[in-house]
Amino acid sequence: MADKKKKNLPPEAQNYQAFQEEREVKRPVLLNCIKAFLVGGFICFIGQLISTFYIYYFHFTEQTAGNPTTATLIFITMLLTGFGIYDRIGQFAGAGSAVPVTGFGNAVISSAIEYKTEGFILGVGSNMLKLAGPVIVYGVFSAFLVALVKTLLIKWGVI
Amino acid sequence: MTIKKWLFLIGLLCILSSCGNESALEPSNKANEKLDLTHISTKNNDTSQHPANQAKDALSKYKEITEVKAVNTTKQLIIAVQVEQNKRFNLTSIRKQLQKEMKKKFPDHKVELTTDKKIVIELKKLEEKLQSESISKKKVEKRVKEIIKLSKEQT
Numbered sequence: 159m160a161d162k163k164k165k166n167l168p169p170e171a172q173n174y175q176a177f178q179e180e181r182e183v184k185r186p187v188l189l190n191c192i193k194a195f196l197v198g199g200f201i202c203f204i205g206q207l208i209s210t211f212y213i214y215y216f217h218f219t220e221q222t223a224g225n226p227t228t229a230t231l232i233f234i235t236m237l238l239t240g241f242g243i244y245d246r247i248g249q250f251a252g253a254g255s256a257v258p259v260t261g262f263g264n265a266v267i268s269s270a271i272e273y274k275t276e277g278f279i280l281g282v283g284s285n286m287l288k289l290a291g292p293v294i295v296y297g298v299f300s301a302f303l304v305a306l307v308k309t310l311l312i313k314w315g316v317i
Numbered sequence: 318m319t320i321k322k323w324l325f326l327i328g329l330l331c332i333l334s335s336c337g338n339e340s341a342l343e344p345s346n347k348a349n350e351k352l353d354l355t356h357i358s359t360k361n362n363d364t365s366q367h368p369a370n371q372a373k374d375a376l377s378k379y380k381e382i383t384e385v386k387a388v389n390t391t392k393q394l395i396i397a398v399q400v401e402q403n404k405r406f407n408l409t410s411i412r413k414q415l416q417k418e419m420k421k422k423f424p425d426h427k428v429e430l431t432t433d434k435k436i437v438i439e440l441k442k443l444e445e446k447l448q449s450e451s452i453s454k455k456k457v458e459k460r461v462k463e464i465i466k467l468s469k470e471q472t
Contacts (some may be wrong), residue, residue, distance in 0.1 A: 210434075219435040222470050 194254030201258045205231055232263035239267045265289040357447050364454050368423055372396050386440035390458045394426040395465055397436040431468045439464050
Protein backbone atom coordinates (compact mmCIF):
# COMPACT_ATOMS: atom_id res chain seq x y z
CA MET A 159 0.00 0.00 0.00
CA ALA A 160 2.84 2.34 0.82
CA ASP A 161 4.44 1.79 -2.58
CA LYS A 162 1.22 2.64 -4.37
CA LYS A 163 0.97 5.90 -2.49
CA LYS A 164 4.55 6.75 -3.31
CA LYS A 165 3.99 6.46 -7.05
CA ASN A 166 1.46 9.28 -6.98
CA LEU A 167 3.88 11.68 -5.29
CA PRO A 168 5.95 14.19 -7.28
CA PRO A 169 9.59 13.12 -7.88
CA GLU A 170 11.00 15.67 -5.41
CA ALA A 171 8.93 14.22 -2.66
CA GLN A 172 10.05 10.70 -3.58
CA ASN A 173 13.67 11.84 -3.51
CA TYR A 174 13.15 13.44 -0.19
CA GLN A 175 11.57 10.30 1.22
CA ALA A 176 14.52 8.19 0.11
CA PHE A 177 16.90 10.76 1.60
CA GLN A 178 14.97 10.82 4.85
CA GLU A 179 14.70 7.04 5.12
CA GLU A 180 18.45 6.72 4.83
CA ARG A 181 19.17 9.14 7.65
CA GLU A 182 16.36 8.21 9.99
CA VAL A 183 17.44 6.72 13.30
CA LYS A 184 16.34 3.07 13.23
CA ARG A 185 14.06 1.84 15.97
CA PRO A 186 15.91 -0.66 18.18
CA VAL A 187 13.16 -3.29 17.79
CA LEU A 188 15.04 -6.19 19.35
CA LEU A 189 16.21 -4.14 22.33
CA ASN A 190 12.66 -2.87 22.86
CA CYS A 191 11.38 -6.45 22.75
CA ILE A 192 13.91 -7.55 25.34
CA LYS A 193 13.08 -4.62 27.62
CA ALA A 194 9.36 -5.30 27.28
CA PHE A 195 9.90 -9.00 27.95
CA LEU A 196 11.96 -8.40 31.09
CA VAL A 197 9.76 -5.72 32.62
CA GLY A 198 6.52 -7.49 31.68
CA GLY A 199 7.93 -10.71 33.12
CA PHE A 200 8.91 -8.92 36.31
CA ILE A 201 5.37 -7.55 36.72
CA CYS A 202 4.00 -11.07 36.27
CA PHE A 203 6.55 -12.33 38.81
CA ILE A 204 5.23 -9.84 41.36
CA GLY A 205 1.71 -11.00 40.49
CA GLN A 206 2.74 -14.60 41.10
CA LEU A 207 4.19 -13.66 44.47
CA ILE A 208 0.96 -11.91 45.47
CA SER A 209 -1.08 -14.88 44.26
CA THR A 210 1.06 -17.32 46.27
CA PHE A 211 0.72 -15.05 49.30
CA TYR A 212 -3.08 -15.20 49.01
CA ILE A 213 -3.01 -18.99 48.63
CA TYR A 214 -0.85 -19.48 51.73
CA TYR A 215 -2.31 -16.95 54.13
CA PHE A 216 -5.93 -16.56 53.01
CA HIS A 217 -8.80 -18.83 52.09
CA PHE A 218 -8.14 -18.84 48.34
CA THR A 219 -7.34 -21.68 45.93
CA GLU A 220 -5.26 -21.38 42.77
CA GLN A 221 -8.54 -20.87 40.93
CA THR A 222 -9.95 -18.13 43.12
CA ALA A 223 -6.72 -16.31 44.00
CA GLY A 224 -6.74 -14.60 40.59
CA ASN A 225 -9.33 -11.96 41.47
CA PRO A 226 -7.69 -10.49 44.60
CA THR A 227 -4.31 -10.65 42.86
CA THR A 228 -5.59 -8.52 39.98
CA ALA A 229 -7.17 -6.08 42.42
CA THR A 230 -3.93 -5.77 44.38
CA LEU A 231 -1.87 -5.21 41.23
CA ILE A 232 -4.26 -2.50 40.06
CA PHE A 233 -4.10 -0.87 43.50
CA ILE A 234 -0.29 -0.81 43.36
CA THR A 235 -0.48 0.66 39.83
CA MET A 236 -2.84 3.33 41.09
CA LEU A 237 -0.29 4.46 43.66
CA LEU A 238 2.58 4.30 41.14
CA THR A 239 0.58 6.27 38.56
CA GLY A 240 -0.34 8.91 41.11
CA PHE A 241 3.27 9.38 42.14
CA GLY A 242 4.37 9.54 38.49
CA ILE A 243 6.56 6.46 38.60
CA TYR A 244 4.52 4.30 36.23
CA ASP A 245 5.02 6.81 33.38
CA ARG A 246 8.75 6.23 33.54
CA ILE A 247 8.32 2.45 33.63
CA GLY A 248 6.04 2.79 30.61
CA GLN A 249 8.59 4.90 28.76
CA PHE A 250 11.31 2.35 29.40
CA ALA A 251 9.38 -0.88 28.84
CA GLY A 252 6.65 0.07 26.36
CA ALA A 253 4.32 -2.86 25.80
CA GLY A 254 5.89 -4.71 28.71
CA SER A 255 4.09 -2.36 31.07
CA ALA A 256 0.95 -1.96 28.95
CA VAL A 257 -0.02 -5.57 28.30
CA PRO A 258 -0.34 -6.86 31.91
CA VAL A 259 -3.39 -5.79 33.90
CA THR A 260 -1.29 -2.95 35.36
CA GLY A 261 -1.42 -1.24 31.95
CA PHE A 262 -5.19 -1.32 32.07
CA GLY A 263 -5.14 0.15 35.57
CA ASN A 264 -2.76 2.86 34.43
CA ALA A 265 -5.01 3.77 31.49
CA VAL A 266 -8.02 4.19 33.78
CA ILE A 267 -6.27 6.07 36.56
CA SER A 268 -4.17 8.40 34.46
CA SER A 269 -7.21 9.63 32.53
CA ALA A 270 -9.07 10.06 35.82
CA ILE A 271 -6.24 12.29 37.05
CA GLU A 272 -6.02 14.14 33.74
CA TYR A 273 -9.70 15.11 33.57
CA LYS A 274 -10.14 16.04 37.22
CA THR A 275 -10.03 19.75 36.37
CA GLU A 276 -13.20 19.36 34.29
CA GLY A 277 -15.24 18.26 37.28
CA PHE A 278 -16.19 14.95 38.74
CA ILE A 279 -19.20 14.08 36.56
CA LEU A 280 -18.41 15.42 33.08
CA GLY A 281 -14.66 15.22 33.62
CA VAL A 282 -13.59 12.19 35.62
CA GLY A 283 -16.84 10.27 35.26
CA SER A 284 -17.17 10.47 31.51
CA ASN A 285 -13.49 10.30 30.57
CA MET A 286 -12.20 7.69 32.99
CA LEU A 287 -12.88 4.76 30.64
CA LYS A 288 -11.99 6.65 27.46
CA LEU A 289 -8.88 4.58 26.89
CA ALA A 290 -9.95 1.52 28.85
CA GLY A 291 -13.32 1.27 27.09
CA PRO A 292 -11.86 -0.10 23.83
CA VAL A 293 -9.90 -2.63 25.88
CA ILE A 294 -13.14 -3.95 27.36
CA VAL A 295 -15.02 -3.85 24.04
CA TYR A 296 -12.39 -5.69 22.02
CA GLY A 297 -11.51 -7.96 24.92
CA VAL A 298 -15.09 -9.16 25.12
CA PHE A 299 -15.36 -9.35 21.34
CA SER A 300 -12.20 -11.43 20.88
CA ALA A 301 -13.20 -13.66 23.80
CA PHE A 302 -16.49 -14.23 21.99
CA LEU A 303 -14.68 -15.16 18.77
CA VAL A 304 -12.33 -17.57 20.54
CA ALA A 305 -15.24 -19.18 22.40
CA LEU A 306 -17.07 -19.56 19.09
CA VAL A 307 -14.09 -21.30 17.49
CA LYS A 308 -13.68 -23.57 20.51
CA THR A 309 -17.36 -24.49 20.57
CA LEU A 310 -17.27 -25.36 16.87
CA LEU A 311 -14.08 -27.41 17.26
CA ILE A 312 -15.59 -29.35 20.15
CA LYS A 313 -18.82 -29.90 18.18
CA TRP A 314 -16.81 -31.27 15.25
CA GLY A 315 -14.81 -33.46 17.59
CA VAL A 316 -11.39 -31.98 16.81
CA ILE A 317 -10.53 -31.38 20.46
CA MET B 318 10.96 -9.74 5.37
CA THR B 319 7.71 -11.58 4.67
CA ILE B 320 9.54 -14.92 4.44
CA LYS B 321 11.13 -14.23 7.80
CA LYS B 322 7.72 -13.43 9.25
CA TRP B 323 6.24 -16.65 7.91
CA LEU B 324 9.16 -18.69 9.20
CA PHE B 325 8.72 -17.07 12.60
CA LEU B 326 5.00 -17.85 12.63
CA ILE B 327 5.55 -21.45 11.56
CA GLY B 328 8.23 -21.89 14.23
CA LEU B 329 5.91 -20.46 16.86
CA LEU B 330 3.12 -22.82 15.78
CA CYS B 331 5.49 -25.78 15.98
CA ILE B 332 6.50 -24.84 19.53
CA LEU B 333 2.92 -24.29 20.63
CA SER B 334 1.57 -27.47 19.06
CA SER B 335 4.39 -29.58 20.46
CA CYS B 336 3.34 -28.48 23.91
CA GLY B 337 -0.18 -29.75 23.36
CA ASN B 338 0.45 -33.09 21.69
CA GLU B 339 2.59 -34.60 24.38
CA SER B 340 0.89 -37.59 25.92
CA ALA B 341 0.00 -37.47 29.58
CA LEU B 342 1.86 -39.31 32.27
CA GLU B 343 3.38 -42.75 31.79
CA PRO B 344 3.78 -44.95 34.83
CA SER B 345 7.24 -46.33 35.54
CA ASN B 346 8.05 -49.56 37.34
CA LYS B 347 10.10 -48.01 40.09
CA ALA B 348 8.54 -45.98 42.83
CA ASN B 349 9.46 -42.33 42.91
CA GLU B 350 12.10 -42.03 45.63
CA LYS B 351 12.06 -38.27 45.92
CA LEU B 352 8.42 -38.34 46.90
CA ASP B 353 7.61 -37.86 50.55
CA LEU B 354 5.17 -40.68 51.30
CA THR B 355 4.26 -40.37 54.92
CA HIS B 356 1.88 -43.17 55.69
CA ILE B 357 -0.51 -42.03 58.32
CA SER B 358 -1.03 -44.63 60.96
CA THR B 359 -3.83 -44.11 63.40
CA LYS B 360 -4.52 -46.45 66.28
CA ASN B 361 -8.17 -45.54 66.15
CA ASN B 362 -9.95 -47.66 63.55
CA ASP B 363 -12.58 -45.01 62.91
CA THR B 364 -10.13 -42.68 61.25
CA SER B 365 -8.14 -45.36 59.44
CA GLN B 366 -6.21 -43.90 56.52
CA HIS B 367 -5.64 -47.18 54.68
CA PRO B 368 -7.21 -46.12 51.34
CA ALA B 369 -5.34 -42.81 51.43
CA ASN B 370 -2.05 -44.63 51.95
CA GLN B 371 -2.88 -47.00 49.10
CA ALA B 372 -3.61 -44.06 46.82
CA LYS B 373 -0.25 -42.52 47.70
CA ASP B 374 1.54 -45.76 46.84
CA ALA B 375 -0.30 -46.00 43.54
CA LEU B 376 0.57 -42.41 42.62
CA SER B 377 4.22 -42.81 43.58
CA LYS B 378 4.89 -44.73 40.36
CA TYR B 379 4.60 -41.52 38.36
CA LYS B 380 7.94 -39.79 38.50
CA GLU B 381 6.44 -36.45 37.40
CA ILE B 382 4.53 -36.08 40.66
CA THR B 383 6.48 -34.10 43.21
CA GLU B 384 4.09 -34.08 46.13
CA VAL B 385 1.03 -36.06 47.09
CA LYS B 386 -1.28 -35.66 50.06
CA ALA B 387 -4.39 -37.74 50.67
CA VAL B 388 -6.99 -38.09 53.39
CA ASN B 389 -10.06 -40.30 53.49
CA THR B 390 -13.19 -40.74 55.52
CA THR B 391 -15.38 -43.81 55.29
CA LYS B 392 -17.16 -42.45 52.24
CA GLN B 393 -14.85 -39.87 50.71
CA LEU B 394 -11.26 -39.78 49.55
CA ILE B 395 -9.51 -36.56 48.63
CA ILE B 396 -6.13 -36.54 46.95
CA ALA B 397 -4.01 -33.51 46.08
CA VAL B 398 -0.96 -33.81 43.84
CA GLN B 399 1.72 -31.41 42.66
CA VAL B 400 3.14 -31.95 39.19
CA GLU B 401 6.62 -31.12 37.94
CA GLN B 402 6.83 -27.54 36.66
CA ASN B 403 7.43 -28.26 32.97
CA LYS B 404 4.66 -30.88 32.91
CA ARG B 405 2.13 -28.29 33.99
CA PHE B 406 1.43 -27.48 30.35
CA ASN B 407 -0.68 -30.65 30.30
CA LEU B 408 -2.12 -30.16 33.76
CA THR B 409 -5.75 -30.68 32.73
CA SER B 410 -5.13 -33.95 30.92
CA ILE B 411 -2.89 -35.21 33.74
CA ARG B 412 -5.58 -34.41 36.29
CA LYS B 413 -8.22 -36.17 34.22
CA GLN B 414 -6.05 -39.25 33.75
CA LEU B 415 -5.20 -39.56 37.45
CA GLN B 416 -8.78 -38.85 38.50
CA LYS B 417 -10.01 -41.65 36.24
CA GLU B 418 -7.41 -44.07 37.53
CA MET B 419 -8.15 -43.30 41.17
CA LYS B 420 -11.90 -43.56 40.63
CA LYS B 421 -11.37 -47.02 39.15
CA LYS B 422 -9.11 -48.05 42.00
CA PHE B 423 -11.46 -46.95 44.78
CA PRO B 424 -15.02 -47.68 43.68
CA ASP B 425 -16.29 -47.63 47.29
CA HIS B 426 -15.19 -44.05 47.89
CA LYS B 427 -16.22 -40.77 46.38
CA VAL B 428 -12.84 -39.76 44.97
CA GLU B 429 -11.74 -36.16 44.47
CA LEU B 430 -8.37 -35.47 42.88
CA THR B 431 -7.02 -31.96 42.56
CA THR B 432 -3.75 -30.33 41.56
CA ASP B 433 -4.37 -27.19 43.58
CA LYS B 434 -1.59 -25.95 45.86
CA LYS B 435 -4.09 -24.70 48.43
CA ILE B 436 -5.59 -28.17 48.85
CA VAL B 437 -2.09 -29.65 49.30
CA ILE B 438 -1.49 -27.18 52.14
CA GLU B 439 -4.84 -27.88 53.79
CA LEU B 440 -4.43 -31.66 53.52
CA LYS B 441 -0.93 -31.43 54.97
CA LYS B 442 -2.32 -29.69 58.04
CA LEU B 443 -5.06 -32.32 58.35
CA GLU B 444 -2.57 -35.17 57.95
CA GLU B 445 -0.45 -33.78 60.76
CA LYS B 446 -3.50 -33.62 62.99
CA LEU B 447 -4.45 -37.20 62.13
CA GLN B 448 -0.92 -38.38 62.81
CA SER B 449 -0.92 -36.81 66.24
CA GLU B 450 -4.39 -38.26 66.94
CA SER B 451 -5.69 -34.92 68.09
CA ILE B 452 -8.80 -34.95 65.93
CA SER B 453 -12.04 -36.90 66.19
CA LYS B 454 -13.78 -38.78 63.40
CA LYS B 455 -16.57 -36.26 63.19
CA LYS B 456 -14.14 -33.39 62.87
CA VAL B 457 -12.19 -35.16 60.12
CA GLU B 458 -15.38 -35.69 58.17
CA LYS B 459 -16.35 -32.06 58.56
CA ARG B 460 -12.91 -30.86 57.53
CA VAL B 461 -12.78 -33.14 54.47
CA LYS B 462 -16.17 -31.87 53.42
CA GLU B 463 -14.93 -28.28 53.74
CA ILE B 464 -11.79 -29.00 51.73
CA ILE B 465 -13.77 -30.67 48.94
CA LYS B 466 -16.06 -27.66 48.83
CA LEU B 467 -13.03 -25.36 48.66
CA SER B 468 -11.51 -27.38 45.82
CA LYS B 469 -14.68 -27.01 43.78
CA GLU B 470 -14.90 -23.25 44.17
CA GLN B 471 -14.94 -21.33 40.91
CA THR B 472 -14.28 -17.70 40.18
